[in-house]
Amino acid sequence: xxxxxxxxxxxxxxxxxALRQAISPGCTVFDxxxxxxxxxxxxxxxxxxxxxxxxxxxxxxxxxxxxxxNGCLDRIEIFKGLSTDFxxxxxxxxxxxxxxxxxxxxxxxxxxxxxxxxxxxxxxGTLIPARxxxxxxxxxxxxxxxxxxxxxxxxxxxxxxxxxxxxxxxNLLAQVEPEHTKLLSESADLAVLDYxxxxxxxxxxDVELEVEVEGALHGLLxxxxxxxxxxxxFSNALDQPPQIxxxxxIPLEQALDVAPGDRIQVNLVAKLVGGSYVWAWNSRLVRPxxxxxxxxxxxxxxxxxxxxxxxxxxxxxTFVPPRSDDHEVDRFCLSLIxxxxxxxxxxxxxxxxxxxxxxxxxxxxxxxxxxTGRYR
Amino acid sequence: xxxxxxQKLEPTGDxxxxxxxxxxxxxxxxxxxxxxLDPLGTRIWSFLKEGKEPQEICQLVAAEFEVEHETVxxxxxxxxSDLKANDIVVEL
Numbered sequence: 001x002x003x004x005x006x007x008x009x010x011x012x013x014x015x016x017x018a019l020r021q022a023i024s025p026g027c028t029v030f031d032x033x034x035x036x037x038x039x040x041x042x043x044x045x046x047x048x049x050x051x052x053x054x055x056x057x058x059x060x061x062x063x064x065x066x067x068x069x070n071g072c073l074d075r076i077e078i079f080k081g082l083s084t085d086f087x088x089x090x091x092x093x094x095x096x097x098x099x100x101x102x103x104x105x106x107x108x109x110x111x112x113x114x115x116x117x118x119x120x121x122x123x124x125g126t127l128i129p130a131r132x133x134x135x136x137x138x139x140x141x142x143x144x145x146x147x148x149x150x151x152x153x154x155x156x157x158x159x160x161x162x163x164x165x166x167x168x169x170x171n172l173l174a175q176v177e178p179e180h181t182k183l184l185s186e187s188a189d190l191a192v193l194d195y196x197x198x199x200x201x202x203x204x205x206d207v208e209l210e211v212e213v214e215g216a217l218h219g220l221l222x223x224x225x226x227x228x229x230x231x232x233x234f235s236n237a238l239d240q241p242p243q244i245x246x247x248x249x250i251p252l253e254q255a256l257d258v259a260p261g262d263r264i265q266v267n268l269v270a271k272l273v274g275g276s277y278v279w280a281w282n283s284r285l286v287r288p289x290x291x292x293x294x295x296x297x298x299x300x301x302x303x304x305x306x307x308x309x310x311x312x313x314x315x316x317x318t319f320v321p322p323r324s325d326d327h328e329v330d331r332f333c334l335s336l337i338x339x340x341x342x343x344x345x346x347x348x349x350x351x352x353x354x355x356x357x358x359x360x361x362x363x364x365x366x367x368x369x370x371x372t373g374r375y376r
Numbered sequence: 377x378x379x380x381x382x383q384k385l386e387p388t389g390d391x392x393x394x395x396x397x398x399x400x401x402x403x404x405x406x407x408x409x410x411x412x413l414d415p416l417g418t419r420i421w422s423f424l425k426e427g428k429e430p431q432e433i434c435q436l437v438a439a440e441f442e443v444e445h446e447t448v449x450x451x452x453x454x455x456x457s458d459l460k461a462n463d464i465v466v467e468l
Binding site (some may be wrong): 269271272273278298316 | 394396397401403405408412
């Protein structure tokens with residue numbers, strides 16, 4: 001994946017140019033979500049005096065040999081962790097990041113940028129990217145819609161009634177193949193994320209799209225245009241070269257035959273819940289001259305999840321966890337950690353106290369390693 | 377304060393729901409919080425969505441579950457108060 005990020009054009013060239021313009025000799029650059037640190041290497045090449053690559057994933061270990069090979073190991077530091085846990089001496093003149101998924105509204109991207117802007121960026125410093133605009137349009141995509149929503153749930157060659165599954169699949173966001181996608185309307189700006197000011201990771205907004213091309217409306221297509229720095233950016237639109245991000249397809253519960261002049265009114269909500277986004281979209285088809293909608297759908301990725309109520313119940317604030325042997329094992333194990341005993345010593349003591357549970361030394365060592373790993 | 381059974385209530389537009397067997401799981405999109413409704417709660421919730429008023433819901437539940445009206449009224453009052461406190465239902 002990281003290789004594809006480097007070869008993905010025009011993304012990579014745009015990032016490189018934005019970095020080149022932002023960097024002044026000797027400045028400090030923080031590379032958030034660095035991966036193997038290609039932006040960090042470029043920052044050094046363009047004259048940065050100090051670069052910190054911030055990345056929780058093991059892939060950042062590759063940066064050391066890469067930096068050595070590029071003659072900049074002495075200017076690069078690695079912080080292996082989340083940027084929100086990074087407490088540096090001194091702030092950055094430039095912060096570069098790409099924490100997006102298919103869209104900029106992805107996991108903790110916005111909270112991480114807000115934290116970085118407020119805590120890690122020097123006054124007057126530069127953020128790359130500066131701004132992303134999420135765009136949306138009406139889309140016809142019979143093949144992907146059929147693969148996603150129709151087969152096998154509404155029709156299958158075995159004659160089974162699988163229609164209960166349709167509720168779930170019709171509420172999933174999907175990446176679609178551009179060659180099967182045709183836009184039936186102009187695009188509209190859905191959200192502008194100005195990284196110099198954005199604070200709220202959630203989004204809620206209304207958009208009205210007018211059909212310009214007759215066809216079967218299967219859903220909405222979302223992508224984003226990025227402005228990395230003034231005059232430098234790239235677009236992930238359908239007519240642009242394929243990027244690493246993909247485009248996001250939001251299916252309608254039912255396909256609709258539409259004609260020019262029809263209007264689709266959409267209320268769209270994206271809410272960051274527990275580290276990932278829940279999307280909700282209420283859509284209405286209004287024909288020309290009509291005041292009432294001919295069709296309306298209320299959909300959400302929440303409805304795309306098969307939920308086990310018991311699994312939710314044990315996460316309620318009122319739930320009282322029962323005592324269990326597992327708790328006793330972990331309680332004992334944690335009580336032994338004093339900064340002096342090795343994992344092997346901890347495993348030996350664990351096995352002595354719970355011989356029935358740990359019949360082999362490797363089981364005890366595995367358990368201790370996993371448990372202590374949660375606190376690293 | 378007016379007894380909640382005399383108020384006109386409707387489900388918030390900010391929640392999405394998923395039916396799981398005879399239970400319902402709700403997600404309040406603005407709060408980002410999940411709520412679970414047991415079978416009785418699910419039944420009351422469906423009456424609310426049909427636009428029925430709390431007093432009528434008490435009568436329907438009492439008849440359907442063959443329980444004393446007073447007992448049902450207490451349960452429905454408590455349930456609706458919880459929903460309202462969590463912005464799952466709003467007063468019209």
